[in-house]
Amino acid sequence: MPFEASEFRLCVESHQKMVFSLALRVTGEYGVAEEVAQDVFLELYRSGGEKLESADHMRFWLRRVTVHRATDALRRRAHSPEALGEEWNEADSPSSGLASAPMSLSAEARLEELLVSLPEQMRVVVVLRYQEDMLPDEIATLLGQPVATVKSNLQRGLQLLRRKAAVVMKEYVRERA
Amino acid sequence: VNGPNDMFESENFESKEFASDEFESKDAGAEAFERSLKDALRRVDAPPDFTLQVLKKAGGAAAQLVETPTETQAVWKLERPKARASFAWMHVRWWAGGALAAVLAIGVFAGEHIRREREREVANQQFEAATQIENQALEHAREQLREAGVQGIE
Numbered sequence: 001m002p003f004e005a006s007e008f009r010l011c012v013e014s015h016q017k018m019v020f021s022l023a024l025r026v027t028g029e030y031g032v033a034e035e036v037a038q039d040v041f042l043e044l045y046r047s048g049g050e051k052l053e054s055a056d057h058m059r060f061w062l063r064r065v066t067v068h069r070a071t072d073a074l075r076r077r078a079h080s081p082e083a084l085g086e087e088w089n090e091a092d093s094p095s096s097g098l099a100s101a102p103m104s105l106s107a108e109a110r111l112e113e114l115l116v117s118l119p120e121q122m123r124v125v126v127v128l129r130y131q132e133d134m135l136p137d138e139i140a141t142l143l144g145q146p147v148a149t150v151k152s153n154l155q156r157g158l159q160l161l162r163r164k165a166a167v168v169m170k171e172y173v174r175e176r177a
Numbered sequence: 178v179n180g181p182n183d184m185f186e187s188e189n190f191e192s193k194e195f196a197s198d199e200f201e202s203k204d205a206g207a208e209a210f211e212r213s214l215k216d217a218l219r220r221v222d223a224p225p226d227f228t229l230q231v232l233k234k235a236g237g238a239a240a241q242l243v244e245t246p247t248e249t250q251a252v253w254k255l256e257r258p259k260a261r262a263s264f265a266w267m268h269v270r271w272w273a274g275g276a277l278a279a280v281l282a283i284g285v286f287a288g289e290h291i292r293r294e295r296e297r298e299v300a301n302q303q304f305e306a307a308t309q310i311e312n313q314a315l316e317h318a319r320e321q322l323r324e325a326g327v328q329g330i331e
Contacts (some may be wrong), residue, residue: 042234
């Protein structure tokens with residue numbers, strides 16, 4: 001096995017936070033994210049990691065496989081939040097679904113929850129941009145998509161997220177007043 | 178109270194296109210929103226037993242590592258140009274660290290041994306001095322008794 005066990009353990013320890021966080025933000029579920037992240041590392045171990053020439057290459061591989069496995073997991077789930085996508089509008093009640101989170105949550109926690117309601121493609125791009133701090137062209141390379149598509153998804157994702165956040169925050173302010 | 182809302186609302190943001198060069202030019206509300214988003218999307222820790230679970234599932238040699246103590250705790254970050262080279266370098270550092278720890282342990286042990294030897298030597302000297310003083314005092318008492326004519330003191 002070209003990937004020594006001790007090397008593999010170091011790799012898991014070094015990258016588990018990135019892989020798990022990525023899986024968590026894409027799937028929106030802790031248990032599913034854990035499973036996805038484990039599968040990604042097992043895939044790495046079984047592949048032997050022979051073709052990974054550098055730390056950057058390994059990070060790239062881990063991110064790409066995590067996104068793919070996480071979106072696969074999303075698609076397998078029956079209750080995909082995809083329907084909430086672009087059809088969502090301010091008239092929709094913020095007291096349903098994710099927006100019904102306890103009012104004690106911080107703005108950041110609310111944003112994180114709202115993220116799960118974004119359509120898959122937008123969510124993935126937003127997570128890669130703001131969690132992994134990747135530029136649109138890096139995201140495009142990772143996802144194998146044109147840069148314009150990535151930028152478009154990013155723009156629309158941000159707009160949608162911001163509109164939802166505005167409604168939820170208004171509700172929050174009303175509750176506190 | 179208005180604070181949290183400001184960053185989520187902006188007329189400019191709604192109409193702004195992220196087309197090519199304009200990607201980085203956004204209004205203040207959009208920037209504040211993105212900062213909040215960045216804060217919200219900080220990486221989170223994996224479950225505590227994540228590594229062990231992965232190693233167990235990997236089976237074979239990796240699973241055997243579950244029984245051995247962890248070499249590192251996220252200290253060895255794989256941030257170097259060549260991951261494979263960095264693995265080798267990590268092993269070198271591991272052995273160097275082990276050797277250094279062994280030398281330190283020997284040094285501490287030797288230091289402790291020397292300290293105890295010195296204490297023993299000082300205690301011996303004090304004991305000998307005390308014995309000598311005692312003998313002198315005894316001899317002096319005998320001398321006085323002899324001078325006083327007391328018999329049978331030897």
